[in-house]
Ligand SMILES: O=C([O-])CC(=O)C(=O)O
């Protein structure tokens with residue numbers, strides 16, 4: 001058993017939307033395939049992966065460094081002890097050989113993208129959905145029913161409050177009961193008007209989360225905290241620079257409601273610093289680390305260990321990114337749920353075609369691997385790459 005090729009292509013996932021920090025007009029994502037010589041159900045096993053929106057494609061790093069380290073390794077050194085499957089932990093160590101510590105933003109997306117494909121191949125070789133494999137490895141009971149919320153509410157040229165309300169109504173009609181919108185890309189008065197418009201639209205049918213995408217300095221973060229705390233929000237997300245833990249802790253003094261952050265922290269060391277110094281509260285706040293941006297599931301398992309050491313339950317994690325990889329981690333390891341972008345970043349995000357959202361939850365179908373084969377538009381572009 002061996003990995004015979006690793007293929008990467010960089011694809012556009014552009015749209016005219018804007019958050020408080022960036023627009024997505026030039027956004028790209030790496031799509032990778034890890035090709036094995038294993039055959040299951042008459043078909044060669046190929047694992048697939050891609051990186052989440054918000055960071056760009058990683059073709060350079062993947063093709064110049066990480067691909068070669070996998071392909072040049074002694075094939076048996078990438079397998080488990082009895083040689084019956086790939087060992088994602090051993091492959092991860094091989095990819096990261098000759099890499100100094102720190103500097104996580106430089107390569108964590110490239111490694112996370114490959115790690116997704118390696119776990120997909122591993123679960124396919126085992127003949128199981130990844131969430132069942134993960135639960136088995138950890139001795140846990142899988143729970144295929146996962147909470148999902150609808151992320152959107154972007155700034156968009158010509159979009160007024162009634163268009164924002166219509167967007168949110170569309171999410172409720174599709175079964176969601178938590179929706180998210182952007183803030184910090186307009187004045188505080190304008191944002192207050194947008195928030196009130198959405199709250200009026202959703203009434204008691206749903207809760208609203210707001211996301212500042214790291215835009216605010218301390219003063220602005222506190223001014224928004226004082227405005228936002230008048231409303232019953234689901235959470236106040238990514239207030240200031242992702243690495244400014246003192247700011248996060250200071251804003252907590254002014255915001256008694258739930259806060260969320262972590263999508264731009266890319267290692268278990270960064271996550272540990274957030275828990276040590278960020279003033280985050282394990283009884284109400286939410287952690288959004290996204291394995292597809294942060295060295296993959298091998299590293300995410302270390303992050304979950306860090307959480308446990310600091311008294312945090314995995315159920316406080318609702319990852320960023322809206323991909324099926326995190327859905328599997330949620331169902332297999334008991335996370336609190338997952339993000340979803342009903343109308344964005346297609347065909348990568350979302351669910352298998354048969355899945356419907358009901359009461360803010362989905363139920364994972366039993367498809368071997370991550371489940372990409374269940375989503376027809378996605379598996380089509382994946383197979384174009386390597387099959
Ligand atoms: O707009 C983005 O970069 C995505 C984001 O923050 C989120 O989904 O929470």
Ligand SMILES: [Mg+2]
Nearest residue numbers: 211237238263
């Ligand atoms: Mg966010």
